[in-house]
Amino acid sequence: MQLSEQVIQENNHKILAAHKRKFETVAAEITELKQILNKLVAFQIAIPSWALGTGGTRFGRFSGAGEPGNLEEKIEDVGLLHALNKASGAISLHIPWDIPKDPTATKALAEKHGLKFDAVNSNTFQDQKDQKYSYKFGSLQHVDKKVRKQAIDHNIEVIKHGVELDSKALTVWLADGSCFPGQLNFRNAFERTLESLQEIYAALPSDWKVFVEYKAFEPNFYSMSVGDWGQSYLYATKLGPQAYTLVDLGHHLPNANIEQIVSLLMMENKLAGFHFNDSKYGDDDLTVGSINPYQLFLIFNELVEGMDAKGMNHANDLGWMIDASHNVKDPLEDLLQSVEAIMITYAQALLVDRKKLVEAQLVNDTVTSQEILQQAFRTDVRPLVAEARLRSGGALQPLALFRSEKVRENLIKERGKKTVATGL
Ligand code: LRH
Numbered sequence: 296m297q298l299s300e301q302v303i304q305e306n307n308h309k310i311l312a313a314h315k316r317k318f319e320t321v322a323a324e325i326t327e328l329k330q331i332l333n334k335l336v337a338f339q340i341a342i343p344s345w346a347l348g349t350g351g352t353r354f355g356r357f358s359g360a361g362e363p364g365n366l367e368e369k370i371e372d373v374g375l376l377h378a379l380n381k382a383s384g385a386i387s388l389h390i391p392w393d394i395p396k397d398p399t400a401t402k403a404l405a406e407k408h409g410l411k412f413d414a415v416n417s418n419t420f421q422d423q424k425d426q427k428y429s430y431k432f433g434s435l436q437h438v439d440k441k442v443r444k445q446a447i448d449h450n451i452e453v454i455k456h457g458v459e460l461d462s463k464a465l466t467v468w469l470a471d472g473s474c475f476p477g478q479l480n481f482r483n484a485f486e487r488t489l490e491s492l493q494e495i496y497a498a499l500p501s502d503w504k505v506f507v508e509y510k511a512f513e514p515n516f517y518s519m520s521v522g523d524w525g526q527s528y529l530y531a532t533k534l535g536p537q538a539y540t541l542v543d544l545g546h547h548l549p550n551a552n553i554e555q556i557v558s559l560l561m562m563e564n565k566l567a568g569f570h571f572n573d574s575k576y577g578d579d580d581l582t583v584g585s586i587n588p589y590q591l592f593l594i595f596n597e598l599v600e601g602m603d604a605k606g607m608n609h610a611n612d613l614g615w616m617i618d619a620s621h622n623v624k625d626p627l628e629d630l631l632q633s634v635e636a637i638m639i640t641y642a643q644a645l646l647v648d649r650k651k652l653v654e655a656q657l658v659n660d661t662v663t664s665q666e667i668l669q670q671a672f673r674t675d676v677r678p679l680v681a682e683a684r685l686r687s688g689g690a691l692q693p694l695a696l697f698r699s700e701k702v703r704e705n706l707i708k709e710r711g712k713k714t715v716a717t718g719l
């Protein structure tokens with residue numbers, strides 16, 4: 296199921312006048328309008344290949360119909376999202392869930408949909424059926440050198456798959472840790488994990504990066520061997536200049552100040568990028584901006600300030616990826632909402648009057664500082680984001696068009712009612 300440019304343009308035409316009125320109203324208030332629109336047009340978010348079907352929890356999974364049953368259908372679904380919002384121009388694969396059997400054909404299919412391959416993800420948190428050694432007690436941290444070697448070889452295999460698809464980064468998330476006090480010697484576990492990561496680092500092509508993703512808990516519930524930003528930063532600095540710390544928004548303990556973590560990682564040139572999602576309690580992997588949109592704004596506020604302070608290219612210098620799981624929403628509608636939330640928040644952060652903010656900070660005028668931030672956060676930038684989409688050939692209202700064109704119904708007709716197992 297693909298949505299033609301013609302269908303998108305015809306639909307835009309019906310609502311263009313209303314859009315232009317709203318756009319001109321908000322545009323009238325903005326000084327650097329052209330720069331902001333160019334930044335929005337250039338900003339692309341990677342869609343996770345593992346989030347195109349219904350997820351589930353240990354208590355159950357309510358599968359949906361018309362979901363992708365193979366890598367080709369996953370690429371088509373991301374292509375559909377990108378046709379609608381022109382901001383989903385990349386897909387992030389998870390190996391072995393998405394091994395490209397014919398990389399040349401896979402790359403060609405992605406190019407047909409205007410998609411690139413973002414970071415590839417390794418998986419040493421599940422035992423594959425033909426696997427020799429179990430990861431029950433960890434992978435890169437494991438006390439048994441044979442298990443560590445198996446996990447290292449897997450990561451090197453994943454790099455090879457990524458190279459064939461012109462990906463430029465490997466994301467390593469480790470479930471490694473312990474469930475009980477006394478189960479693990481923390482220092483030895485760190486040293487074994489570092490030694491293992493050093494072997495993976497040595498296999499990186501010179502223009503590649505490795506993203507070390509941290510997580511406070513789950514599936515281990517006493518310690519995680521990459522449990523917070525400090526531990527990930529320690530690995531990344533000990534590994535070398537191609538290693539960075541990946542921030543998954545759901546991987547923090549309650550009330551962590553994620554925007555401060557982001558600011559300091561950028562200061563150190565060690566921020567890899569993000570796995571965007573939202574959460575109220577744990578690693579809930581909910582729709583971006585659905586629970587705590589102000590926190591997301593404060594994070595993007597630090598990102599824009601930090602990237603401009605270092606002259607970074609907003610679109611290309613960091614990894615912008617979603618990592619979500621869908622239990623009750625249509626996966627594609629959920630992803631459309633997540634991309635929209637990220638684009639809205641980025642636009643709001645671009646509206647912050649940085650000069651006035653610095654002036655207020657330098658005189659400890661905390662009231663004015665808050666007023667400046669909330670002026671931007673309370674600006675309805677949706678017409679700006681829609682205008683950027685319009686100028687990129689996308690839909691003014693992606694979600695409404697997804698529904699009015701009965702995309703899910705058509706996918707079910709094409710793929711049948713069969714339900715598909717996702718890796719998670
Ligand atoms: C771990 C995680 C990691 C992925 C997995 C699907 O919670 O965030 O990024 O490998 O989800």
Ligand code: MN
Nearest residue numbers: 508543570618
């Ligand atoms: Mn993640």
